Amino acid sequence: MDTAQPDTARAETVLAGRIPDSEGRYHRGAVWIADGRIVDVAFGEPSSAKNLIDVGESLLLPGAVDAHVHSYSHAGEGLRASTSAAAAGGVTTIVEMPFDATGPVNSRDRVNAKLDLVADEAVVDVALLGTMEPGGGWRRTADLVDAGVVGFKVSLFDTDPFRFPRINDSELLDVMKAAGEVGSTLCTHAENNEIIKALLADPANQASTDPAVHGRTRPPVSETLGVLTAMEIAANQGNALHLCHLSLGRSADLVSWYQSQGVDVTFETCPHYLLFTEDDMATLRGRLKINPPVRDDASRTAMWKAVTSGTASVISSDHAPWPAAQKDHDRILDNHSGTPGTETMVATTLGECLRRYGQGPEFTAAVAALTANPADRYGIGHRKGRLATGYDADILVLTPDEQWQIDGSALHSNAGWSPYHKRLPGARVTLTLSRGTVVWDANTGLVGAPGHGEQVRRR
Numbered sequence: 001m002d003t004a005q006p007d008t009a010r011a012e013t014v015l016a017g018r019i020p021d022s023e024g025r026y027h028r029g030a031v032w033i034a035d036g037r038i039v040d041v042a043f044g045e046p047s048s049a050k051n052l053i054d055v056g057e058s059l060l061l062p063g064a065v066d067a068h069v070h071s072y073s074h075a076g077e078g079l080r081a082s083t084s085a086a087a088a089g090g091v092t093t094i095v096e097m098p099f100d101a102t103g104p105v106n107s108r109d110r111v112n113a114k115l116d117l118v119a120d121e122a123v124v125d126v127a128l129l130g131t132m133e134p135g136g137g138w139r140r141t142a143d144l145v146d147a148g149v150v151g152f153k154v155s156l157f158d159t160d161p162f163r164f165p166r167i168n169d170s171e172l173l174d175v176m177k178a179a180g181e182v183g184s185t186l187c188t189h190a191e192n193n194e195i196i197k198a199l200l201a202d203p204a205n206q207a208s209t210d211p212a213v214h215g216r217t218r219p220p221v222s223e224t225l226g227v228l229t230a231m232e233i234a235a236n237q238g239n240a241l242h243l244c245h246l247s248l249g250r251s252a253d254l255v256s257w258y259q260s261q262g263v264d265v266t267f268e269t270c271p272h273y274l275l276f277t278e279d280d281m282a283t284l285r286g287r288l289k290i291n292p293p294v295r296d297d298a299s300r301t302a303m304w305k306a307v308t309s310g311t312a313s314v315i316s317s318d319h320a321p322w323p324a325a326q327k328d329h330d331r332i333l334d335n336h337s338g339t340p341g342t343e344t345m346v347a348t349t350l351g352e353c354l355r356r357y358g359q360g361p362e363f364t365a366a367v368a369a370l371t372a373n374p375a376d377r378y379g380i381g382h383r384k385g386r387l388a389t390g391y392d393a394d395i396l397v398l399t400p401d402e403q404w405q406i407d408g409s410a411l412h413s414n415a416g417w418s419p420y421h422k423r424l425p426g427a428r429v430t431l432t433l434s435r436g437t438v439v440w441d442a443n444t445g446l447v448g449a450p451g452h453g454e455q456v457r458r459r
Contacts, residue, residue: 249302
């Protein structure tokens with residue numbers, strides 16, 4: 001990072017605030033922007049600028065890369081809503097999941113159809129994942145990579161036989177080999193199918209209105225067995241594996257052991273595992289029904305340890321914006337699983353991190369888990385996730401604020417609700433720039449337009 005004044009004649013916009021040094025300490029400085037890219041990052045006060053935006057003592061951070069967003073699990077959301085929510089939450093790139101209500105994104109035609117939606121609807125940039133359907137879908141991996149997907153996702157649990165089908169262990173061998181052969185990251189929903197399906201079929205569980213039944217039907221062992229299965233097959237096949245939305249300290253320990261054995265495996269956790277516990281199900285009920293479930297306080301503490309140590313190298317939202325009508329059934333198992341989250345991810349995670357640890361190395365690790373690490377894992381780290389010369393000018397401004405309260409009805413997802421409603425997160429995203437263009441300003445609202453967002457391809 002330079003301390004000298006950069007070429008001011010070239011810069012179109014200068015964003016001044018507090019930027020981090022190499023040890024993660026924040027000082028006054030500025031980011032200089034031209035043609036949608038970062039020209040320079042420098043400490044000190046900018047002497048002149050055509051367009052100076054000064055945010056005072058607020059923090060300038062790389063735009064977040066949300067590694068797990070479901071925009072089309074039902075017809076009511078779409079990229080216009082999800083990327084509007086992303087922009088308002090400081091997320092400048094979403095990694096879009098391939099399990100759409102109209103059918104999984106598992107062919108070149110379906111990739112191209114989704115890219116048309118990106119061009120028409122996206123407010124911020126979008127990277128697409130593809131998937132491989134059971135029965136030989138892995139044979140099209142090279143074609144899907146050529147069409148522009150940055151990775152693949154499959155499930156070890158049979159969530160939906162049409163939209164989100166299970167890949168059994170035998171075919172998972174072929175799936176992982178195929179992902180490895182094209183040099184792509186495979187991410188997995190890792191839960192044990194047999195244990196969960198048997199518990200879900202129990203008549204007593206089916207009839208229960210007790211919100212705790214959700215956790216009882218997905219016990220910790222169902223997650224750890226899924227994690228072990230995925231990692232052992234990845235170790236056998238040699239592919240890059242990313243484990244989605246893990247909730248348990250034991251899962252983190254297992255990942256660390258496989259990493260020590262040379263396996264190319266990473267994992268993500270989510271804000272709900274860092275902010276909630278199973279006790280919150282008593283009040284939020286179906287609105288906090290998520291797979292895997294939120295766990296006990298010890299698990300929440302373990303997840304914070306995993307994030308701040310860098311073991312949980314990615315934090316994602318797992319944005320699944322079901323309408324309230326699909327989350328408010330009395331029988332808990334009748335509710336859809338998932339919650340809207342891309343707009344609240346940065347504020348809730350980093351606000352809580354500041355409360356717990358301040359602006360120390362733990363905060364630096366959490367920022368990396370929201371920015372550089374997911375970008376690197378999906379092969380877009382050459383453009384996204386860092387405040388550095390030559391990178392896209394994707395920037396979020398984070399303002400510590402103990403008074404700001406989340407209003408679930410005012411968020412930009414079409415879900416119209418949030419489990420964080422009335423929460424005081426401790427920080428707020430007050431400005432978002434996508435490739436140098438302001439797309440969110442807390443003073444004026446959403447200013448980004450559909451069609452601004454672009455596809456991001458793997459390097």
